[in-house]
Amino acid sequence: MLHEDGLWKALKTVMFLILAVTAAGCYTLRTAAISSIPQKRNVVMLHADDSLWAVSNYTLSDGILTGQIYQDSLKIKKLKVTHLYAAPVSAVKIDGTRLTVPAGNIAKTDYWVIDFWLTLGGAAVIAIIVFTIFPF
């Protein structure tokens, strides 16, 4: 009996961990218009050719995106960032730490979001596998 209880506890722990990991989420890329970036995304990663800038405090005014380039190494959460893809690279102007790029030169805007259904599906798959290994 003691052995079964121990197994049950271990299994519950595994299940909890799986759910916790799953709750962290499966991500999917969402494309958006430059003017509709969610406010909570306070950092943009600007890609142009092989260059990449991390930009904060950005504003969009008169068709120009302006922001401050991060100077230090950066640890940014995936869900706080928006990726912008601009072309040509010459359209990106750098003045000290200030970056500007015309909105008309930003070809794509996307950011990662948690895909609820994918996450739920992932949890379902894991649950099925676990229940198969440990039938009750």
Add this chain to the structure above:
Amino acid sequence: MQKYSEYQKTVALFLAGLIMFTFSGCYTLKGIHKGEMQYTAGRYYYIHGVNSAYQINNAVLSNGVLTGSITYLPEPHKKKDIVHIYVAPDSVIKKDGNLVSIPFENIAKAEINKVDGAQTMIISTAIAAGTLFAIALIWLLAKEGSCPFIYSEDGSSARFEGEIYSGATAIPLERNDYLPLKSIKPVDGLYKIKLANEVKEIQNTNLTELLVFDHSPETAIMVDKYGKTHTLTDIKKPLSATDCYGRSLKAELSGYDSLRYISQVLRDTILKDTISLSFEKPHNATSAKLVVSGKNTMWLDFMFVKFTDLFGNRYDNWKEKRNEKSQEELLKWSFDQGMPLAVYLETDSGLKFADYYNLPGPMADKADILNLDLSGVTGDKVNISLVAGLLFWDIDFVGMDFSDGQKVVKTVLPLSSATDENSKSVSELLLRDDDLYLIQPEVTNETSVTFHVPPPVPGMSRSVILHSKGNYEILRDTKGKPDIAYLKTFLEPGAFTRFSKEHFLQYYQKGN
């Protein structure tokens, strides 16, 4: 030897299915370095400008410029063949006739579809679960709403032919119905059919008789909802067919085949689907016979049942009130909610309502016909629109026939016997259009009806059509207090259609 439980075996089979699904592949967009694009020749390129988009193929990358031909082909089958290219600014996308060219330096991002194993596994799970749900839903629907099922005997078995008087869900909506019996064959000198109640309804059949047509083998026979016979010898396919978003449906609607059309549902304000069709009009044509083959979706039945649920403990009162209304009132409500398939004809003075097709029911395709008066149409084309609520119709074919009427021999066969499941004769109830009804209130009710086969006419083919008349009421065990204020909103045109669309989007779609 290790023993496995039934549960484990089931899950093992489920997982095996998933793995098979996984190998078939599920794609997700992955960024690639634009320098890799030169290795993707022969693919389809979707060019996304800031405010413009093109689909090109035969793309060539030369001297720093990507050039390709615009294609209007439908999306290629293999997603892995698509390269998405994001370009800025719009002004650098040069269009010269059919050619599009883009400077390489203005390509901001390139993406291709790659197999995503994890996503495939997860989506496969969702598909498997969805399939199980759909099967369960279909089973439930088949138990909850439809109309009398007709089977005909061909000498070896009883074959399902379709449903009769679909949509006649109240006494005032009682109507005539003309169902082609495609499988029926003489058995011992008799035509034999069965009327079966297989759903939770009370089905009231007033009349059954057979219309037997002997005609040229090159001629098809159809009877419209008014009981008028039509001969068809040259059914034309549409020159063009598009849905309300401009997507071509020509392939779907040009043949009696597996290609079909059900509405696309997007998060927008559209509640009714409009199929626009164009047919070549013969010079001297003054009328046209419009043929539509299809059925209603299970979704329509499901939503109607959901709608009736809203009446809660007042459902029976609502049914009684409907029976006190006029046929015109009930038909108008049904029409305002997009249930029948409305036909509009483009005339010299604009688009005009021409007629509508009755509901064929969700269980089997039914070809139906309407005669259109072309006196107001000049020019060399007949343009029509078919309009119904989103997702209410599932259409296989639309055609038009301009041929002159052919000679046919029509024989009306009254029944020779009708016996219910208890071997009791019910012939008197079905023989005439009168106040006597065959009432089938139980799921087990089944009545066999026979007709004496008339002698064949040498050199002619034969078509048999069941003429019936009746109505039915849907039985529901709904509970709870209804929200009368909310129910009153369903008096507005399009309210049921909106209710249906909102449910669909809520249950089955996300995003758009």
